[in-house]
Amino acid sequence: MKPEIIVMNFTHVYEQERFLNNRRFRWIDCTDLNGTDCYCDTEAASAISRRIEPYSPHGLHFIDSGNYHYVSKLWTDKINEPFSMVLFDHHPDMQPSLFEEMLSCGSWVKNMLDTNPCLRKVLIVGAADKLIRSVPDEYKSRVKFYGESVMEHEEAWRSFSHEHVDEPVYISVDKDVLNKESAVTNWDQGSMSLDSLESLLTIILRNENVIGIDVCGECTPSLDLFDEQRSLNIDGKANKELLSLYCRIESAAASPAAH
Incomplete structure:
Protein backbone atom coordinates (compact mmCIF):
# COMPACT_ATOMS: atom_id res chain seq x y z
CA MET A 1 0.00 0.00 0.00
CA LYS A 2 1.38 3.40 -0.99
CA PRO A 3 1.87 5.99 1.79
CA GLU A 4 -1.00 8.44 1.65
CA ILE A 5 -0.78 12.11 0.79
CA ILE A 6 -2.97 14.10 3.17
CA VAL A 7 -4.12 17.69 2.60
CA MET A 8 -5.41 19.42 5.75
CA ASN A 9 -7.56 22.36 4.75
CA PHE A 10 -7.90 25.08 7.41
CA THR A 11 -7.86 28.30 5.36
CA HIS A 12 -8.97 27.26 1.83
CA VAL A 13 -5.49 28.16 0.51
CA TYR A 14 -4.85 24.69 -0.93
CA GLU A 15 -8.03 24.90 -2.98
CA GLN A 16 -6.21 27.46 -5.13
CA GLU A 17 -3.02 25.40 -5.56
CA ARG A 18 -4.15 23.25 -8.43
CA PHE A 19 -1.42 20.64 -8.29
CA LEU A 20 -3.12 19.25 -5.17
CA ASN A 21 -6.24 18.32 -7.15
CA ASN A 22 -5.40 14.64 -7.45
CA ARG A 23 -7.68 11.70 -6.71
CA ARG A 24 -4.92 9.98 -4.79
CA PHE A 25 -4.80 12.75 -2.18
CA ARG A 26 -6.95 12.59 0.94
CA TRP A 27 -8.48 15.93 1.93
CA ILE A 28 -9.36 16.59 5.57
CA ASP A 29 -11.67 19.58 5.86
CA CYS A 30 -10.99 21.65 8.99
CA THR A 31 -12.46 24.93 7.74
CA ASP A 32 -15.49 24.58 10.04
CA LEU A 33 -13.44 24.36 13.24
CA ASN A 34 -13.11 27.24 15.69
CA GLY A 35 -10.27 27.75 18.15
CA THR A 36 -7.52 26.63 15.76
CA ASP A 37 -5.69 29.74 14.50
CA CYS A 38 -2.23 29.91 16.19
CA TYR A 39 -3.73 28.55 19.41
CA CYS A 40 -5.63 25.27 19.50
CA ASP A 41 -8.07 24.78 22.36
CA THR A 42 -8.87 21.37 23.84
CA GLU A 43 -12.11 20.95 21.92
CA ALA A 44 -10.48 21.79 18.58
CA ALA A 45 -7.50 19.48 19.28
CA SER A 46 -9.91 16.63 19.99
CA ALA A 47 -11.83 17.36 16.78
CA ILE A 48 -8.64 17.40 14.67
CA SER A 49 -7.43 14.18 16.30
CA ARG A 50 -10.73 12.49 15.44
CA ARG A 51 -10.46 13.61 11.83
CA ILE A 52 -6.95 12.26 11.37
CA GLU A 53 -7.68 9.10 13.37
CA PRO A 54 -8.31 6.90 10.27
CA TYR A 55 -4.94 7.87 8.77
CA SER A 56 -1.39 6.77 9.46
CA PRO A 57 1.50 9.08 10.42
CA HIS A 58 3.29 7.51 7.44
CA GLY A 59 3.17 9.43 4.18
CA LEU A 60 3.15 13.14 3.36
CA HIS A 61 0.91 15.64 5.12
CA PHE A 62 0.28 19.22 3.98
CA TYR A 70 1.04 22.34 16.12
CA VAL A 71 -0.80 19.72 14.02
CA SER A 72 2.59 17.99 13.71
CA LYS A 73 2.24 17.17 17.39
CA LEU A 74 -1.11 15.47 16.73
CA TRP A 75 0.32 13.42 13.84
CA THR A 76 3.32 12.30 15.90
CA ASP A 77 1.07 11.34 18.83
CA LYS A 78 0.07 8.46 16.55
CA ILE A 79 3.63 7.05 16.45
CA ASN A 80 4.00 4.15 18.87
CA GLU A 81 7.75 3.49 18.61
CA PRO A 82 10.83 5.51 19.65
CA PHE A 83 11.55 8.24 17.10
CA SER A 84 13.36 11.53 16.57
CA MET A 85 12.00 14.56 14.76
CA VAL A 86 13.95 16.45 12.11
CA LEU A 87 12.45 19.93 12.04
CA PHE A 88 13.16 22.49 9.30
CA ASP A 89 12.01 25.76 10.85
CA HIS A 90 13.24 29.32 11.29
CA HIS A 91 11.78 29.15 14.83
CA PRO A 92 12.40 26.37 17.40
CA ASP A 93 8.71 26.58 18.47
CA MET A 94 9.69 26.01 22.09
CA GLN A 95 8.14 29.02 23.80
CA PRO A 96 6.03 28.36 26.89
CA SER A 97 2.38 28.65 25.88
CA LEU A 98 0.52 31.70 27.15
CA PHE A 99 -2.35 29.35 27.93
CA GLU A 100 -1.14 26.17 29.62
CA GLU A 101 -4.08 24.07 28.46
CA MET A 102 -3.66 25.03 24.79
CA LEU A 103 -1.35 23.88 22.04
CA SER A 104 0.13 26.71 20.02
CA CYS A 105 2.20 27.17 16.87
CA GLY A 106 5.01 28.56 19.04
CA SER A 107 5.03 25.95 21.83
CA TRP A 108 4.23 22.60 20.24
CA VAL A 109 7.83 21.29 20.13
CA LYS A 110 8.24 21.96 23.86
CA ASN A 111 4.88 20.28 24.43
CA MET A 112 6.01 17.21 22.48
CA LEU A 113 9.25 16.96 24.47
CA ASP A 114 7.29 17.25 27.72
CA THR A 115 4.53 14.77 26.92
CA ASN A 116 5.48 12.27 24.19
CA PRO A 117 7.29 9.26 25.73
CA CYS A 118 8.34 7.99 22.29
CA LEU A 119 10.13 11.19 21.25
CA ARG A 120 13.87 10.93 21.84
CA LYS A 121 15.31 14.07 20.22
CA VAL A 122 14.41 17.03 18.03
CA LEU A 123 16.97 18.00 15.40
CA ILE A 124 16.33 21.55 14.18
CA VAL A 125 17.64 22.93 10.90
CA GLY A 126 17.54 26.60 9.93
CA ALA A 127 16.51 28.26 13.21
CA ALA A 128 17.58 31.86 13.87
CA ASP A 129 20.64 32.14 16.13
CA LYS A 130 18.93 34.37 18.70
CA LEU A 131 16.10 31.86 19.03
CA ILE A 132 18.53 28.96 19.40
CA ARG A 133 20.11 30.77 22.35
CA SER A 134 16.72 31.09 24.03
CA VAL A 135 16.13 27.33 24.34
CA PRO A 136 16.12 26.44 28.08
CA ASP A 137 19.14 24.48 29.29
CA GLU A 138 16.94 21.60 30.48
CA TYR A 139 16.15 20.71 26.85
CA LYS A 140 19.60 21.04 25.32
CA SER A 141 20.46 17.35 25.63
CA ARG A 142 17.38 16.49 23.55
CA VAL A 143 17.33 19.42 21.12
CA LYS A 144 20.17 19.66 18.60
CA PHE A 145 20.70 22.34 15.97
CA TYR A 146 22.31 21.70 12.64
CA GLY A 147 23.76 24.25 10.22
CA GLU A 148 22.14 24.20 6.80
CA SER A 149 25.43 24.97 5.00
CA VAL A 150 27.17 21.95 6.51
CA MET A 151 24.29 19.55 6.28
CA GLU A 152 24.13 19.61 2.47
CA HIS A 153 27.15 17.30 2.50
CA GLU A 154 26.07 13.69 2.89
CA GLU A 155 29.09 12.68 4.97
CA ALA A 156 28.38 15.51 7.41
CA TRP A 157 24.83 14.25 7.84
CA ARG A 158 26.04 10.67 8.31
CA SER A 159 28.37 11.83 11.10
CA PHE A 160 25.65 13.90 12.75
CA SER A 161 23.09 11.10 12.41
CA HIS A 162 25.53 8.53 13.84
CA GLU A 163 26.02 10.73 16.90
CA HIS A 164 22.41 11.73 17.52
CA VAL A 165 19.94 9.40 15.75
CA ASP A 166 19.35 5.80 16.78
CA GLU A 167 15.73 5.46 15.74
CA PRO A 168 13.33 6.25 12.89
CA VAL A 169 12.69 9.93 12.14
CA TYR A 170 9.64 12.04 11.40
CA ILE A 171 10.34 15.14 9.27
CA SER A 172 8.48 18.41 9.67
CA VAL A 173 9.03 21.32 7.28
CA ASP A 174 7.88 24.89 7.88
CA LYS A 175 8.52 26.84 4.70
CA ASP A 176 9.49 29.89 6.80
CA VAL A 177 12.93 28.25 6.87
CA LEU A 178 13.19 29.32 3.20
CA ASN A 179 14.22 32.66 1.75
CA LYS A 180 11.59 35.01 0.28
CA GLU A 181 12.37 33.95 -3.28
CA SER A 182 11.47 30.35 -2.42
CA ALA A 183 8.37 30.82 -0.23
CA VAL A 184 5.97 33.46 1.05
CA THR A 185 4.84 32.95 4.64
CA ASN A 186 3.18 35.04 7.32
CA TRP A 187 6.20 34.79 9.66
CA ASP A 188 9.76 36.12 9.42
CA GLN A 189 11.84 33.85 7.22
CA GLY A 190 15.27 32.27 7.01
CA SER A 191 17.85 32.19 4.25
CA MET A 192 17.66 28.64 2.86
CA SER A 193 16.98 28.18 -0.84
CA LEU A 194 14.45 25.64 -2.10
CA ASP A 195 17.29 23.76 -3.83
CA SER A 196 19.16 23.50 -0.52
CA LEU A 197 16.07 22.25 1.28
CA GLU A 198 15.53 19.62 -1.38
CA SER A 199 19.17 18.52 -1.14
CA LEU A 200 18.91 18.12 2.63
CA LEU A 201 15.62 16.27 2.43
CA THR A 202 17.04 13.93 -0.20
CA ILE A 203 19.97 13.05 2.05
CA ILE A 204 17.68 12.32 5.01
CA LEU A 205 15.06 10.41 3.01
CA ARG A 206 17.75 8.21 1.49
CA ASN A 207 19.76 7.60 4.67
CA GLU A 208 17.17 7.32 7.44
CA ASN A 209 14.14 5.23 8.25
CA VAL A 210 11.58 8.00 7.70
CA ILE A 211 8.17 7.47 9.26
CA GLY A 212 6.46 10.41 7.61
CA ILE A 213 6.79 14.05 6.67
CA ASP A 214 4.61 17.13 6.97
CA VAL A 215 4.83 20.55 5.30
CA CYS A 216 3.33 23.86 6.42
CA GLY A 217 4.01 27.54 5.79
CA GLU A 218 1.27 28.65 3.41
CA CYS A 219 0.62 32.38 3.32
CA THR A 220 -2.71 33.49 4.71
CA PRO A 221 -5.03 35.31 2.27
CA SER A 222 -4.24 38.96 1.53
CA LEU A 223 -6.44 41.93 0.72
CA ASP A 224 -4.07 42.67 -2.17
CA LEU A 225 -5.09 40.31 -4.98
CA PHE A 226 -1.79 40.77 -6.84
CA ASP A 227 0.24 39.86 -3.73
CA GLU A 228 -2.07 36.95 -2.99
CA GLN A 229 -1.63 35.50 -6.49
CA ARG A 230 2.14 35.95 -6.26
CA SER A 231 2.17 34.13 -2.90
CA LEU A 232 0.07 31.29 -4.29
CA ASN A 233 2.39 30.91 -7.28
CA ILE A 234 5.58 30.83 -5.19
CA ASP A 235 4.22 28.58 -2.44
CA GLY A 236 2.49 26.32 -4.94
CA LYS A 237 5.77 25.86 -6.81
CA ALA A 238 7.59 24.98 -3.58
CA ASN A 239 4.89 22.49 -2.58
CA LYS A 240 4.91 20.92 -6.04
CA GLU A 241 8.70 20.51 -5.86
CA LEU A 242 8.54 18.92 -2.39
CA LEU A 243 5.71 16.62 -3.43
CA SER A 244 7.61 15.55 -6.55
CA LEU A 245 10.77 14.89 -4.53
CA TYR A 246 8.90 12.78 -2.00
CA CYS A 247 7.10 10.76 -4.68
CA ARG A 248 10.34 10.12 -6.62
CA ILE A 249 12.16 8.81 -3.57
CA GLU A 250 9.17 6.73 -2.41
CA SER A 251 8.84 5.23 -5.87
CA ALA A 252 12.55 4.40 -6.02
CA ALA A 253 12.46 2.82 -2.56
CA ALA A 254 9.46 0.66 -3.53
CA SER A 255 10.94 -0.59 -6.81
CA PRO A 256 12.32 -4.17 -6.92
CA ALA A 257 15.78 -2.85 -7.82
CA ALA A 258 15.92 -1.03 -4.48
CA HIS A 259 15.62 -4.26 -2.50
Missing part, protein backbone atom coordinates in the same frame (compact mmCIF):
# COMPACT_ATOMS: atom_id res chain seq x y z
CA ILE A 63 -0.98 21.12 7.05
CA ASP A 64 -1.67 24.68 5.79
CA SER A 65 -0.03 27.82 7.23
CA GLY A 66 2.54 27.95 10.01
CA ASN A 67 -0.31 29.01 12.32
CA TYR A 68 -1.27 25.31 12.35
CA HIS A 69 2.18 23.79 12.78
Whole structure:
Protein backbone atom coordinates (compact mmCIF):
# COMPACT_ATOMS: atom_id res chain seq x y z
CA MET A 1 0.00 0.00 0.00
CA LYS A 2 1.38 3.40 -0.99
CA PRO A 3 1.87 5.99 1.79
CA GLU A 4 -1.00 8.44 1.65
CA ILE A 5 -0.78 12.11 0.79
CA ILE A 6 -2.97 14.10 3.17
CA VAL A 7 -4.12 17.69 2.60
CA MET A 8 -5.41 19.42 5.75
CA ASN A 9 -7.56 22.36 4.75
CA PHE A 10 -7.90 25.08 7.41
CA THR A 11 -7.86 28.30 5.36
CA HIS A 12 -8.97 27.26 1.83
CA VAL A 13 -5.49 28.16 0.51
CA TYR A 14 -4.85 24.69 -0.93
CA GLU A 15 -8.03 24.90 -2.98
CA GLN A 16 -6.21 27.46 -5.13
CA GLU A 17 -3.02 25.40 -5.56
CA ARG A 18 -4.15 23.25 -8.43
CA PHE A 19 -1.42 20.64 -8.29
CA LEU A 20 -3.12 19.25 -5.17
CA ASN A 21 -6.24 18.32 -7.15
CA ASN A 22 -5.40 14.64 -7.45
CA ARG A 23 -7.68 11.70 -6.71
CA ARG A 24 -4.92 9.98 -4.79
CA PHE A 25 -4.80 12.75 -2.18
CA ARG A 26 -6.95 12.59 0.94
CA TRP A 27 -8.48 15.93 1.93
CA ILE A 28 -9.36 16.59 5.57
CA ASP A 29 -11.67 19.58 5.86
CA CYS A 30 -10.99 21.65 8.99
CA THR A 31 -12.46 24.93 7.74
CA ASP A 32 -15.49 24.58 10.04
CA LEU A 33 -13.44 24.36 13.24
CA ASN A 34 -13.11 27.24 15.69
CA GLY A 35 -10.27 27.75 18.15
CA THR A 36 -7.52 26.63 15.76
CA ASP A 37 -5.69 29.74 14.50
CA CYS A 38 -2.23 29.91 16.19
CA TYR A 39 -3.73 28.55 19.41
CA CYS A 40 -5.63 25.27 19.50
CA ASP A 41 -8.07 24.78 22.36
CA THR A 42 -8.87 21.37 23.84
CA GLU A 43 -12.11 20.95 21.92
CA ALA A 44 -10.48 21.79 18.58
CA ALA A 45 -7.50 19.48 19.28
CA SER A 46 -9.91 16.63 19.99
CA ALA A 47 -11.83 17.36 16.78
CA ILE A 48 -8.64 17.40 14.67
CA SER A 49 -7.43 14.18 16.30
CA ARG A 50 -10.73 12.49 15.44
CA ARG A 51 -10.46 13.61 11.83
CA ILE A 52 -6.95 12.26 11.37
CA GLU A 53 -7.68 9.10 13.37
CA PRO A 54 -8.31 6.90 10.27
CA TYR A 55 -4.94 7.87 8.77
CA SER A 56 -1.39 6.77 9.46
CA PRO A 57 1.50 9.08 10.42
CA HIS A 58 3.29 7.51 7.44
CA GLY A 59 3.17 9.43 4.18
CA LEU A 60 3.15 13.14 3.36
CA HIS A 61 0.91 15.64 5.12
CA PHE A 62 0.28 19.22 3.98
CA ILE A 63 -0.98 21.12 7.05
CA ASP A 64 -1.67 24.68 5.79
CA SER A 65 -0.03 27.82 7.23
CA GLY A 66 2.54 27.95 10.01
CA ASN A 67 -0.31 29.01 12.32
CA TYR A 68 -1.27 25.31 12.35
CA HIS A 69 2.18 23.79 12.78
CA TYR A 70 1.04 22.34 16.12
CA VAL A 71 -0.80 19.72 14.02
CA SER A 72 2.59 17.99 13.71
CA LYS A 73 2.24 17.17 17.39
CA LEU A 74 -1.11 15.47 16.73
CA TRP A 75 0.32 13.42 13.84
CA THR A 76 3.32 12.30 15.90
CA ASP A 77 1.07 11.34 18.83
CA LYS A 78 0.07 8.46 16.55
CA ILE A 79 3.63 7.05 16.45
CA ASN A 80 4.00 4.15 18.87
CA GLU A 81 7.75 3.49 18.61
CA PRO A 82 10.83 5.51 19.65
CA PHE A 83 11.55 8.24 17.10
CA SER A 84 13.36 11.53 16.57
CA MET A 85 12.00 14.56 14.76
CA VAL A 86 13.95 16.45 12.11
CA LEU A 87 12.45 19.93 12.04
CA PHE A 88 13.16 22.49 9.30
CA ASP A 89 12.01 25.76 10.85
CA HIS A 90 13.24 29.32 11.29
CA HIS A 91 11.78 29.15 14.83
CA PRO A 92 12.40 26.37 17.40
CA ASP A 93 8.71 26.58 18.47
CA MET A 94 9.69 26.01 22.09
CA GLN A 95 8.14 29.02 23.80
CA PRO A 96 6.03 28.36 26.89
CA SER A 97 2.38 28.65 25.88
CA LEU A 98 0.52 31.70 27.15
CA PHE A 99 -2.35 29.35 27.93
CA GLU A 100 -1.14 26.17 29.62
CA GLU A 101 -4.08 24.07 28.46
CA MET A 102 -3.66 25.03 24.79
CA LEU A 103 -1.35 23.88 22.04
CA SER A 104 0.13 26.71 20.02
CA CYS A 105 2.20 27.17 16.87
CA GLY A 106 5.01 28.56 19.04
CA SER A 107 5.03 25.95 21.83
CA TRP A 108 4.23 22.60 20.24
CA VAL A 109 7.83 21.29 20.13
CA LYS A 110 8.24 21.96 23.86
CA ASN A 111 4.88 20.28 24.43
CA MET A 112 6.01 17.21 22.48
CA LEU A 113 9.25 16.96 24.47
CA ASP A 114 7.29 17.25 27.72
CA THR A 115 4.53 14.77 26.92
CA ASN A 116 5.48 12.27 24.19
CA PRO A 117 7.29 9.26 25.73
CA CYS A 118 8.34 7.99 22.29
CA LEU A 119 10.13 11.19 21.25
CA ARG A 120 13.87 10.93 21.84
CA LYS A 121 15.31 14.07 20.22
CA VAL A 122 14.41 17.03 18.03
CA LEU A 123 16.97 18.00 15.40
CA ILE A 124 16.33 21.55 14.18
CA VAL A 125 17.64 22.93 10.90
CA GLY A 126 17.54 26.60 9.93
CA ALA A 127 16.51 28.26 13.21
CA ALA A 128 17.58 31.86 13.87
CA ASP A 129 20.64 32.14 16.13
CA LYS A 130 18.93 34.37 18.70
CA LEU A 131 16.10 31.86 19.03
CA ILE A 132 18.53 28.96 19.40
CA ARG A 133 20.11 30.77 22.35
CA SER A 134 16.72 31.09 24.03
CA VAL A 135 16.13 27.33 24.34
CA PRO A 136 16.12 26.44 28.08
CA ASP A 137 19.14 24.48 29.29
CA GLU A 138 16.94 21.60 30.48
CA TYR A 139 16.15 20.71 26.85
CA LYS A 140 19.60 21.04 25.32
CA SER A 141 20.46 17.35 25.63
CA ARG A 142 17.38 16.49 23.55
CA VAL A 143 17.33 19.42 21.12
CA LYS A 144 20.17 19.66 18.60
CA PHE A 145 20.70 22.34 15.97
CA TYR A 146 22.31 21.70 12.64
CA GLY A 147 23.76 24.25 10.22
CA GLU A 148 22.14 24.20 6.80
CA SER A 149 25.43 24.97 5.00
CA VAL A 150 27.17 21.95 6.51
CA MET A 151 24.29 19.55 6.28
CA GLU A 152 24.13 19.61 2.47
CA HIS A 153 27.15 17.30 2.50
CA GLU A 154 26.07 13.69 2.89
CA GLU A 155 29.09 12.68 4.97
CA ALA A 156 28.38 15.51 7.41
CA TRP A 157 24.83 14.25 7.84
CA ARG A 158 26.04 10.67 8.31
CA SER A 159 28.37 11.83 11.10
CA PHE A 160 25.65 13.90 12.75
CA SER A 161 23.09 11.10 12.41
CA HIS A 162 25.53 8.53 13.84
CA GLU A 163 26.02 10.73 16.90
CA HIS A 164 22.41 11.73 17.52
CA VAL A 165 19.94 9.40 15.75
CA ASP A 166 19.35 5.80 16.78
CA GLU A 167 15.73 5.46 15.74
CA PRO A 168 13.33 6.25 12.89
CA VAL A 169 12.69 9.93 12.14
CA TYR A 170 9.64 12.04 11.40
CA ILE A 171 10.34 15.14 9.27
CA SER A 172 8.48 18.41 9.67
CA VAL A 173 9.03 21.32 7.28
CA ASP A 174 7.88 24.89 7.88
CA LYS A 175 8.52 26.84 4.70
CA ASP A 176 9.49 29.89 6.80
CA VAL A 177 12.93 28.25 6.87
CA LEU A 178 13.19 29.32 3.20
CA ASN A 179 14.22 32.66 1.75
CA LYS A 180 11.59 35.01 0.28
CA GLU A 181 12.37 33.95 -3.28
CA SER A 182 11.47 30.35 -2.42
CA ALA A 183 8.37 30.82 -0.23
CA VAL A 184 5.97 33.46 1.05
CA THR A 185 4.84 32.95 4.64
CA ASN A 186 3.18 35.04 7.32
CA TRP A 187 6.20 34.79 9.66
CA ASP A 188 9.76 36.12 9.42
CA GLN A 189 11.84 33.85 7.22
CA GLY A 190 15.27 32.27 7.01
CA SER A 191 17.85 32.19 4.25
CA MET A 192 17.66 28.64 2.86
CA SER A 193 16.98 28.18 -0.84
CA LEU A 194 14.45 25.64 -2.10
CA ASP A 195 17.29 23.76 -3.83
CA SER A 196 19.16 23.50 -0.52
CA LEU A 197 16.07 22.25 1.28
CA GLU A 198 15.53 19.62 -1.38
CA SER A 199 19.17 18.52 -1.14
CA LEU A 200 18.91 18.12 2.63
CA LEU A 201 15.62 16.27 2.43
CA THR A 202 17.04 13.93 -0.20
CA ILE A 203 19.97 13.05 2.05
CA ILE A 204 17.68 12.32 5.01
CA LEU A 205 15.06 10.41 3.01
CA ARG A 206 17.75 8.21 1.49
CA ASN A 207 19.76 7.60 4.67
CA GLU A 208 17.17 7.32 7.44
CA ASN A 209 14.14 5.23 8.25
CA VAL A 210 11.58 8.00 7.70
CA ILE A 211 8.17 7.47 9.26
CA GLY A 212 6.46 10.41 7.61
CA ILE A 213 6.79 14.05 6.67
CA ASP A 214 4.61 17.13 6.97
CA VAL A 215 4.83 20.55 5.30
CA CYS A 216 3.33 23.86 6.42
CA GLY A 217 4.01 27.54 5.79
CA GLU A 218 1.27 28.65 3.41
CA CYS A 219 0.62 32.38 3.32
CA THR A 220 -2.71 33.49 4.71
CA PRO A 221 -5.03 35.31 2.27
CA SER A 222 -4.24 38.96 1.53
CA LEU A 223 -6.44 41.93 0.72
CA ASP A 224 -4.07 42.67 -2.17
CA LEU A 225 -5.09 40.31 -4.98
CA PHE A 226 -1.79 40.77 -6.84
CA ASP A 227 0.24 39.86 -3.73
CA GLU A 228 -2.07 36.95 -2.99
CA GLN A 229 -1.63 35.50 -6.49
CA ARG A 230 2.14 35.95 -6.26
CA SER A 231 2.17 34.13 -2.90
CA LEU A 232 0.07 31.29 -4.29
CA ASN A 233 2.39 30.91 -7.28
CA ILE A 234 5.58 30.83 -5.19
CA ASP A 235 4.22 28.58 -2.44
CA GLY A 236 2.49 26.32 -4.94
CA LYS A 237 5.77 25.86 -6.81
CA ALA A 238 7.59 24.98 -3.58
CA ASN A 239 4.89 22.49 -2.58
CA LYS A 240 4.91 20.92 -6.04
CA GLU A 241 8.70 20.51 -5.86
CA LEU A 242 8.54 18.92 -2.39
CA LEU A 243 5.71 16.62 -3.43
CA SER A 244 7.61 15.55 -6.55
CA LEU A 245 10.77 14.89 -4.53
CA TYR A 246 8.90 12.78 -2.00
CA CYS A 247 7.10 10.76 -4.68
CA ARG A 248 10.34 10.12 -6.62
CA ILE A 249 12.16 8.81 -3.57
CA GLU A 250 9.17 6.73 -2.41
CA SER A 251 8.84 5.23 -5.87
CA ALA A 252 12.55 4.40 -6.02
CA ALA A 253 12.46 2.82 -2.56
CA ALA A 254 9.46 0.66 -3.53
CA SER A 255 10.94 -0.59 -6.81
CA PRO A 256 12.32 -4.17 -6.92
CA ALA A 257 15.78 -2.85 -7.82
CA ALA A 258 15.92 -1.03 -4.48
CA HIS A 259 15.62 -4.26 -2.50
